[in-house]
Amino acid sequence: MNTPYCFPIDGRDSLGALVGQVRTEIVRRLEAELAAQGVGLRFTQFLVLKRLAVSGSMSATELARAIDLDGGAMTRLLDQLETKGYLRRQPHEQDRRALRIELTEAGEALWKHMHESNVATLECAQRDLNQEERDRLHDYLERVLNALRN
């Protein structure tokens, strides 16, 4: 019997589409949480401030790699956040090409404020997963990421 067009369709979304949707929803939710707190920041801006708050000052390139963003986009993102007064470009001690991006007092204070939104969003996302499942999800995602990056 001839069965044309018989692909192994699993009805499920493929991993690419699924992680894309999860990311979109996390971004949406976090930006909404921030807006509810009166903080008008986009997800990427949030990531920059978070990284600086968590890991401390670093160069623009290190920052760009840390949040997986293009260097050109980083320049303009730093412009925005510097204008808003949340960070400063300082000269790098060892490398005259590079910068040392550091949070201002206002940036530190903002992060303390945004931290709640961050926790709330992550908690909401993982609401239906127990601790063991959360750990496994994280583990699986990191293994997938490593596999993709070889």
Add this chain to the structure above:
Amino acid sequence: MNTPYCFPIDGRDSLGALVGQVRTEIVRRLEAELAAQGVGLRFTQFLVLKRLAVSGSMSATELARAIDLDGGAMTRLLDQLETKGYLRRQPHEQDRRALRIELTEAGEALWKHMHESNVATLECAQRDLNQEERDRLHDYLERVLNALRN
């Protein structure tokens, strides 16, 4: 003893950043696979053709919702894929406002060709996960997605 600036840092990337990076890498890998096959399509274009091939003809809005894309972006995406000859806009039988987007023969043929790239990419991504882990990863992601969407 005073411990200023002691945030509960877990060293790990938060879920939002992690899924974002996974998605970026999957997109990158799939587009590279497609390019290696001589197919010059972007990830989103691929998603549209895949959805049509898997689920059959549907309206532009259904398509947009299925791949989580803005309606305006969908219009322009359909323009591109129609110009390339992979799909057709047909009038909708029941609803004169709507369209019935259907694959052309060329579109069907292209999907058969691209299917391999899709499988290869997913296999690469999940290379280090056994079947049980793959199922769990999928399950967790869908639960996270449902939690985020309420």
Add this chain to the structure above:
DNA sequence: GCAATATAGTTGTCAAGGCAAATAACCCAA
């Protein structure tokens, strides 16, 4: 030391996609 190469940051350009407005058509209730 010096030439060749690599890296940091900036800028211009472009495509993708989100949002809002406009138009057309549908649907429901009075």
Add this chain to the structure above:
DNA sequence: TTGGGTTATTTGCCTTGACAACTATATTGC
């Protein structure tokens, strides 16, 4: 049936981010 609200598609406008070119500085090989 008709008026109000909703939905489908299209278009304009705008922001984000990728890529490439450029300058300045660092590093490496000889």
